[in-house]
Amino acid sequence: MQPFKKTFMKKILSVLLTFIAFNTIYSQDSTKTNTELSTEAKQMSLGTKQAFMMVIPAAKLKDIETLWSKYVTRNTKSKIVKTNGEWTVVGAVEKNISATTFNVYSSILATVKDVRLSVFFAEGDTNQLTFISKDSSATEKILAVEKYLIDFKNLARRDVVEQELEIEKKGLKTLESELKSMEKDFDKSNKNVSEAKRRIEKNESEIRRIDMEVEAKNSQIAQQKNAIVNMTTLGDAKKTAQKDLSKFESEKKKLFSDKEKMSKEIDKSRAEIRNEENTIAKLNVTKAAKQADVTKQEDKVKSVENRLNAIPNPGIKL
Numbered sequence: 001m002q003p004f005k006k007t008f009m010k011k012i013l014s015v016l017l018t019f020i021a022f023n024t025i026y027s028q029d030s031t032k033t034n035t036e037l038s039t040e041a042k043q044m045s046l047g048t049k050q051a052f053m054m055v056i057p058a059a060k061l062k063d064i065e066t067l068w069s070k071y072v073t074r075n076t077k078s079k080i081v082k083t084n085g086e087w088t089v090v091g092a093v094e095k096n097i098s099a100t101t102f103n104v105y106s107s108i109l110a111t112v113k114d115v116r117l118s119v120f121f122a123e124g125d126t127n128q129l130t131f132i133s134k135d136s137s138a139t140e141k142i143l144a145v146e147k148y149l150i151d152f153k154n155l156a157r158r159d160v161v162e163q164e165l166e167i168e169k170k171g172l173k174t175l176e177s178e179l180k181s182m183e184k185d186f187d188k189s190n191k192n193v194s195e196a197k198r199r200i201e202k203n204e205s206e207i208r209r210i211d212m213e214v215e216a217k218n219s220q221i222a223q224q225k226n227a228i229v230n231m232t233t234l235g236d237a238k239k240t241a242q243k244d245l246s247k248f249e250s251e252k253k254k255l256f257s258d259k260e261k262m263s264k265e266i267d268k269s270r271a272e273i274r275n276e277e278n279t280i281a282k283l284n285v286t287k288a289a290k291q292a293d294v295t296k297q298e299d300k301v302k303s304v305e306n307r308l309n310a311i312p313n314p315g316i317k318l
Helices: 002-036 061-072 139-229 236-310
Strands: 038-044 047-057 080-083 086-092 102-110 114-123
Touching: 002 139, 038 114, 047 139, 061 086, 061 102, 061 114, 061 139, 114 139, 139 236
Parallel strands: none
Antiparallel strands: 038 047, 047 114, 080 086, 086 102, 102 114
């Protein structure tokens, strides 16, 4: 008998340990649930009943009203009705809560920091309703109700963060657009500097060519003057020579005029380079600051995305 008693005691001990472990896990889950939800006897249209309550931080009343209306009617053709501040759905469907339809009564209150939702669940015929309560309902039903509400809370929390994420992404897009515009201006200024330098090089080359032409023209004029001086007659030949001299001097004058025009274009191009270089210097500073803003905003977007990913997704489409 001794071996049998020893085996029997081991089995009893194993069952006890399993029971203790289960209760510990259940207790932990209950504690977690209680941080999401609370219950309280509250007055509603059908008297004082136990309400399941939740708080949704940073939410907007209108958003929660819309989301809740869609959530409680998603599996039914029943409509949600608001009477004296109480939202009612007769014939809600959620198989985990009840095999038959049930009624949902709720009130939604907005505060400065959050939106607070109080919900009552009732089963049975309209003339003989039984309200779901932690005091009288089965544990499985309470767990189903709590899951139903926590799923909604997670949907609502995700909606809040998704709206925040959309705003932050728009902010990032604006900053990136501004940075892109600055980079475009920066590239344009550098292009203008390069073009101005090429114009200077071209004009300087032209001025050197003109200087050589002026030198040649001076020689041509000097030779023409000597030819005229050495002419002994005052006939048509001398008149033609004097006419050619006037033409040479006019061509020289035009060369000087072209040179002056090119010198002014060089001065203008140099002034443009100075202005563009000042613009480039300023853009380097503003670009760096804007890039820092973009990086900061990217981190902000990532932070909001992490917060969104940290919220359980019930996978419910509304």
